[in-house]
Amino acid sequence: MINVGIMGLGTVGTGVVELLETNRSTIARRLGDEVEVKKILVRDLSKKRTPYAEGKLTTRADDILEDGEIDVVVELMGGEEPARTYIKKALENKKHVVTANKEVISKHGKELLELAERSGVSLLFEASVGGGIPIIRPMKQCLAANRIMKISGILNGTTNYILTQMREKGWSFGEALREAQRLGYAESDPSADIKGFDAARKLAILSSIGFNARITPDRVYVEGIERIGPEDIKYAGELGYTIKLLASARRTGEGRVEAVVAPAMLKENHPLSAVRDVYNAILVEGDAVGQVMFYGQGAGKMPTASAVVADIIDAARGGKRIYCTCYGEVEVVPASLMTSRFYVRLKAEDNPEALAEICGALGRNGIGLEMAAQKGVGGGLVEIVMLTLWVPFGDLQRALNEIKNLKGVKEVANIIRVEEADEDGLHGGHR
Amino acid sequence: MINVGIMGLGTVGTGVVELLETNRSTIARRLGDEVEVKKILVRDLSKKRTPYAEGKLTTRADDILEDGEIDVVVELMGGEEPARTYIKKALENKKHVVTANKEVISKHGKELLELAERSGVSLLFEASVGGGIPIIRPMKQCLAANRIMKISGILNGTTNYILTQMREKGWSFGEALREAQRLGYAESDPSADIKGFDAARKLAILSSIGFNARITPDRVYVEGIERIGPEDIKYAGELGYTIKLLASARRTGEGRVEAVVAPAMLKENHPLSAVRDVYNAILVEGDAVGQVMFYGQGAGKMPTASAVVADIIDAARGGKRIYCTCYGEVEVVPASLMTSRFYVRLKAEDNPEALAEICGALGRNGIGLEMAAQKGVGGGLVEIVMLTLWVPFGDLQRALNEIKNLKGVKEVANIIRVEEADEDGLHGGHR
Numbered sequence: 001m002i003n004v005g006i007m008g009l010g011t012v013g014t015g016v017v018e019l020l021e022t023n024r025s026t027i028a029r030r031l032g033d034e035v036e037v038k039k040i041l042v043r044d045l046s047k048k049r050t051p052y053a054e055g056k057l058t059t060r061a062d063d064i065l066e067d068g069e070i071d072v073v074v075e076l077m078g079g080e081e082p083a084r085t086y087i088k089k090a091l092e093n094k095k096h097v098v099t100a101n102k103e104v105i106s107k108h109g110k111e112l113l114e115l116a117e118r119s120g121v122s123l124l125f126e127a128s129v130g131g132g133i134p135i136i137r138p139m140k141q142c143l144a145a146n147r148i149m150k151i152s153g154i155l156n157g158t159t160n161y162i163l164t165q166m167r168e169k170g171w172s173f174g175e176a177l178r179e180a181q182r183l184g185y186a187e188s189d190p191s192a193d194i195k196g197f198d199a200a201r202k203l204a205i206l207s208s209i210g211f212n213a214r215i216t217p218d219r220v221y222v223e224g225i226e227r228i229g230p231e232d233i234k235y236a237g238e239l240g241y242t243i244k245l246l247a248s249a250r251r252t253g254e255g256r257v258e259a260v261v262a263p264a265m266l267k268e269n270h271p272l273s274a275v276r277d278v279y280n281a282i283l284v285e286g287d288a289v290g291q292v293m294f295y296g297q298g299a300g301k302m303p304t305a306s307a308v309v310a311d312i313i314d315a316a317r318g319g320k321r322i323y324c325t326c327y328g329e330v331e332v333v334p335a336s337l338m339t340s341r342f343y344v345r346l347k348a349e350d351n352p353e354a355l356a357e358i359c360g361a362l363g364r365n366g367i368g369l370e371m372a373a374q375k376g377v378g379g380g381l382v383e384i385v386m387l388t389l390w391v392p393f394g395d396l397q398r399a400l401n402e403i404k405n406l407k408g409v410k411e412v413a414n415i416i417r418v419e420e421a422d423e424d425g426l427h428g429g430h431r
Numbered sequence: 432m433i434n435v436g437i438m439g440l441g442t443v444g445t446g447v448v449e450l451l452e453t454n455r456s457t458i459a460r461r462l463g464d465e466v467e468v469k470k471i472l473v474r475d476l477s478k479k480r481t482p483y484a485e486g487k488l489t490t491r492a493d494d495i496l497e498d499g500e501i502d503v504v505v506e507l508m509g510g511e512e513p514a515r516t517y518i519k520k521a522l523e524n525k526k527h528v529v530t531a532n533k534e535v536i537s538k539h540g541k542e543l544l545e546l547a548e549r550s551g552v553s554l555l556f557e558a559s560v561g562g563g564i565p566i567i568r569p570m571k572q573c574l575a576a577n578r579i580m581k582i583s584g585i586l587n588g589t590t591n592y593i594l595t596q597m598r599e600k601g602w603s604f605g606e607a608l609r610e611a612q613r614l615g616y617a618e619s620d621p622s623a624d625i626k627g628f629d630a631a632r633k634l635a636i637l638s639s640i641g642f643n644a645r646i647t648p649d650r651v652y653v654e655g656i657e658r659i660g661p662e663d664i665k666y667a668g669e670l671g672y673t674i675k676l677l678a679s680a681r682r683t684g685e686g687r688v689e690a691v692v693a694p695a696m697l698k699e700n701h702p703l704s705a706v707r708d709v710y711n712a713i714l715v716e717g718d719a720v721g722q723v724m725f726y727g728q729g730a731g732k733m734p735t736a737s738a739v740v741a742d743i744i745d746a747a748r749g750g751k752r753i754y755c756t757c758y759g760e761v762e763v764v765p766a767s768l769m770t771s772r773f774y775v776r777l778k779a780e781d782n783p784e785a786l787a788e789i790c791g792a793l794g795r796n797g798i799g800l801e802m803a804a805q806k807g808v809g810g811g812l813v814e815i816v817m818l819t820l821w822v823p824f825g826d827l828q829r830a831l832n833e834i835k836n837l838k839g840v841k842e843v844a845n846i847i848r849v850e851e852a853d854e855d856g857l858h859g860g861h862r
Contacts (some may be wrong), residue, residue, distance in 0.1 A: 134573030142565030309576030
């Protein structure tokens with residue numbers, strides 16, 4: 001009998017309790033042992049709960065952390081504290097820990113994994129990235145023979161829902177956000193999703209594993225989707241692109257990596273461009289395996305519970321643990337030095353001099369253009385949409401700072417990265 | 432130091448030897464130990480080989496199987512014998528076995544896994560399905576909390592290449608096959624691929640794991656792609672479908688499963704319809720996780736080597752083994768009782784009586800139609816293309832046997848299953 005203590009009985013916690021009950025016999029057959037929820041930490045004993053939780057609730061964390069019969073502690077409270085302190089104490093008390101807490105793992109993964117190793121127990125966090133999609137374990141085990149070159153993905157369902165609705169329904173960002181909140185896809189304070197911090201935490205976890213390096217969220221360059229307007233969606237579509245919040249990390253040389261979360265324009269044949277609404281997908285490129293993609297529901301009660309319970313089963317199986325080898329030091333390339341192609345949207349006066357001055361500023365800063373198009377907006381103003389060649393972000397920023405101050409220019413409305421279709425694309429024609 | 436013996440130095444064997452060398456330090460860091468190829472079994476010592484194989488070749492299997500220093504035996508010879516005998520002996524001698532041999536695993540997996548369990552060693556076969564795509568381990572571990580409801584996939588790259596070329600270039604089956612052979616995607620005797628047997632072996636392995644049941648390849652209903660003509664590709668396209676060789680298994684009730692490999696028409700928004708050329712993809716549906724998809728190169732030297740080396744690392748890690756729980760008995764639904772929607776293409780005389788008689792035969796056998804369309808072919812003949820409602824395959828066969836013998840009917844040219852777009856499709860709009 002494996003005794004489990006669950007800390008936090010929100011949506012995912014309830015899903016875990018229910019799944020352990022409904023699939024009890026399947027799980028027991030696969031594990032060769034029964035899994036039993038012994039205690040559940042909640043804040044409020046009076047709240048109505050799933051019937052499976054009856055008689056197990058407690059408001060004292062130590063009832064779980066100090067219970068010698070509990071083998072696996074499942075932390076599902078979220079947030080940095082007290083979750084981190086509880087995980088630490090559970091590991092010190094030689095309990096396996098399973099968590100979906102991307103904030104704690106991305107920031108404190110190293111110290112906690114070292115502690116787990118010293119205690120000889122597991123610290124598993126499959127549910128912290130991609131909900132139910134298997135990604136952490138496949139990267140650690142199935143791709144272990146590869147040098148991982150690149151990881152890119154749609155890691156946040158809320159923003160992907162908003163961008164999908166903006167594109168398909170023509171909604172503004174605000175309209176799409178309100179609908180996401182109404183459906184429960186976005187929280188009342190949506191900033192961690194919208195501003196890209198949620199995706200940055202997940203990218204930090206994946207790239208730490210993939211590159212065997214310590215990459216914390218503060219080392220990821222982050223832009224959110226707040227500035228994406230219907231015009232950008234429209235112009236992107238005209239050029240054959242879809243705008244996604246892309247989390248992307250790649251090796252750019254020995255000991256150097258780039259890690260970015262930012263809106264990106266993907267060609268419509270890019271495998272990630274078809275990922276709609278709250279779905280997530282992660283594309284991993286290894287030197288031997290080429291590109292592999294993992295795809296599914298990146299959030300939600302039962303998909304996330306599926307990943308948590310798989311980790312419980314794995315922890316309960318015992319045997320040799322796989323600890324992190326994510327301790328290597330790497331240099332993270334500063335955003336100003338990252339090169340990309342960029343889409344730029346400007347508002348300017350409708351006269352030839354304005355355009356000439358813009359081109360001059362671009363030329364002085366070494367920004368080559370693939371195309372530029374003028375779109376009418378009325379009132380003597382035009383919108384200018386440009387696609388640059390590959391240029392360093394810092395050079396573009398310098399050029400745009402000059403351009404912003406030109407007399408005929410009203411606004412630099414947006415800058416969006418253009419993700420190259422990978423030469424060896426999954427939908428491509430060669431191997 | 433982990434000593435490895437490799438049996439078979441063809442394309443994949445060479446890839447494994449090279450990958451262990453080129454990524455030696457990455458692998459050693461992840462495993463915490465060095466992996467060394469000690470001996471390699473070949474048939475012909477005089478053939479030119481990768482330089483990394485030098486000094487390690489032998490033509491005697493027992494040099495590997497009886498070598499007390501070899502920890503892991505990697506079987507990459509393919510075919511049923513002597514591979515099965517060698518795997519058995521290696522397991523008896525308490526060596527871990529890693530294999531890419533789908534024929535041996537799909538037919539003899541049960542006895543070999545039981546033997547591995549008795550010997551306390553691992554028998555791993557990630558590379559037997561989907562090349563480098565992580566699928567076996569994710570199903571066994573990451574989805575362990577789920578009751579798997581359905582598995583469907585494009586599991587054979589050769590046939591997917593042929594069907595892609597027929598669709599995109601308008602080639603005949605024969606032309607596409609010859610090009611596949613020229614590129615090395617199809618063997619000179621391509622029947623195992625073309626007739627669906629290769630995909631059936633892979634489906635047997637996946638569904639045994641997914642449904643915790645013993646499903647051998649002979650229990651899978653199999654049709655190949657030889658009869659697919661350019662007309663079928665064309666008419667499917669007109670109806671908004673792509674034709675794929677689909678391997679599909681699902682639970683249809685307590686202790687009952689369906690397992691089919693056959694051409695299927697997929698709606699163009701189906702996640703598997705975009706998988707082109709030699710790529711593979713597997714869609715798994717679990718009761719908790721919903722649908723997840725795994726995608727990548729299903730064959731090829733280095734992708735397959737990536738999976739083999741991951742298994743070597745896993746075997747070398749030691750610790751508790753996960754054995755198969757695939758011993759449950761299930762009833763496999765006979766093909767005649769499997770219901771589906773079907774596409775039917777007939778050649779008939781161009782007169783109203785012929786059509787009336789066809790409709791009569793369908794009606795007598797309870798076959799309802801969603802649509803029927805008449806296409807001109809000339810010479811007093813027409814082609815009739817029909818989509819049925821959901822009907823048992825046996826009823827349709829009975830109707831078509833009557834129709835075949837009607838005076839005005841020249842030929843029942845083809846019958847193809849129509850795969851329903853899953854209600855909760857990955858590209859869909861809800862969760």
